[in-house]
Amino acid sequence: MTGRDLLKALSGAKGVSGYESDLIPLLTEAFMPLIDQAREDKLGNLIMLKEGNGPEPRKKIMLAAHMDEIGLVVTGYEPGGFLRFANIGGIDDRVLLAQRVVVHGRKDLPGVIGAKPPHIQEPGEQEKTVKMEDLFIDVGLEDEVLEELIAIGDMVTLAQQPVNLQNDRYAGKAMDDRAGVVVMYLCLEVLAKLSHSADVYAVATVQEEVGIRGATVSTYDIVPDIGIALDVGHGDIPGVPESDTLPLGKGPGIAIGPQVHPRIYDRLVEVAKEWNIPYSIEPCTTPRGTDAFAIQVTQAGIPTALISLPLRYMHTPVETLEWKDLEAAGRLLAMFICAIDSDYVEGLQCF
């Protein structure tokens, strides 16, 4: 499987926060040639290990990218065969109108989120966002059959297969943060040809979108010497200041801020310069929001960094990113890992 195939397969697959298990076989099969072992932990994180060749005990570097996606959950039935729903994670109500969805009931059922036609709207209705609580899903079933096939609490994903845009760009759902998972894959592809002394734990984490939960427990289990979260950052779009975004196609963002250990940041920048890998600097002032924070405050504290892929239209079904940013991020990580030795890791402990 190529990295591109993996990105497309992951973007189209289902795995709402808390219900990521369908992704495990897909990931295990793709990663297996590049790793020594894989296991699923108690909350469903997929923990993959590629051993280093240094003398034991080896230092541990943990990479974390979340595999869950935002989605919807069925909350009730409405007479006439309609379903009410709520959000799982940060769904923007405005993007839901007229979307196609898949309801994961006793079987997967395609559905649509209906919209009131313009002809029969009240005056002024178009100026207001339709709230999620007023929306409904129509799968085309009668009331009785509907309740047999779909239970309250069943998950719903947006039905959007990825498309290839110009300039090797991809648009689709769940690029946040399955593109990060693909970066781990690309990193391991590079590492397969190189020598590194530290053990590399590539963790596809669960439940990031509902509160960085998977990274919390998987980090507790691994207790790495260095943790690096891979997530997405806002790509450049019209109407948003450049200072708040990362340009597409100019390499990943290397985050600097309270959740980032300054010396790991320095080393990442050095490595990028040394190998001529494009990057942007991403100031991150808020401590929460990515797996990096969960990793940083685990047990006695973990030196942590954050790499962000520029991504436009975050939390919509058309999240858009550029392939060469993924490749650059994978290479940057691989070169960073190769440059890590015990002395460097010991040095991180005196801040």
Add this chain to the structure above:
Amino acid sequence: MEKMVKQLVEAYGPAGEEQQVASHIKDVIEPLVDRVSVDELGNVIAIKEGPAGAKKIMLAAHMDEIGVIVTDIDDAGFLRFANIGGVSPFTLIGQRVRFADGTVGVFGYEKLDGMKDLKLNKMYVDIGATSREEAEAKVGIGDKGVYHREFIGQGQRVIAKSLDNRIGCAVLIEAARRLENSPHEVYFVFTAQEEVGLRGARTAAYSLDPDYGIAVDVTDTGDTPEARRMAVSLGKGAAIKVKDSTIISHPLIKDLLVNTAKTKGIPYQMEVLERGGTDAGPIHLTRSGVPTGAVSIPCRYIHTPSEMVDLRDVENCIQLLVATLEGPLP
């Protein structure tokens, strides 16, 4: 059952000061389990031992309740206060408050331009004192008060303060009484400080290190006039949690509860709680992760002195827990 619930809801136990209710629960559950202890944060931990190598399952019901804490006493003997947990000023009008030693006060409020200006800092407690000295003889800064209301049983429905979550405590106690042959090691944990941030459950789960967790707490309903939409009703059965703000129930536990309810013919309903959290949150994120779910008792008017539950739902929750604990775990 009614008598047990009455004693539980009328016991004093604001978050952080659960000793009175804890001591009552300890006395009641002691004869029903193999061991009981109180930990450093005040959680009551009662254990029914399992055979060697048994799976460890933690049940958690919080025993603390919301309340108020005295922040200042003025020259005339009026007490100013802040909230402990989710207390609405509108709920306090006309209510009575009781302190640990039994002192009772009433809530009053300053002159306002309109009721929307009512905030806790515009309110005070009047214990009938005529001076600062007289008030300080009864109540000090930092003393905590809870709603002062008696329990009412009316047919299948009961009305009381602190059914959130003393009714969950009653469910755990009754489950401990009925559970005879569990193949598992079962921890019945009555947690402290849930109302101020799910704190007791966090440390209890860390020290017990269970294989699975089930929280038992109340949940909202959508069955009152013009209520916020929610597919949970009083009297329609035990609620099995899908999610709340602090957890997405582990599919293994959710499915185990649903399948047990179906097999045993126990009425149940699915709970998708869009706002609010439970002890299930911190439990499932303990150490390297604990598959966790929750059984909820539908409850109207949560966080008022007049919470209402249906005893048939309570019975169904007990049956569901007992049946689940008697069977194999995933």
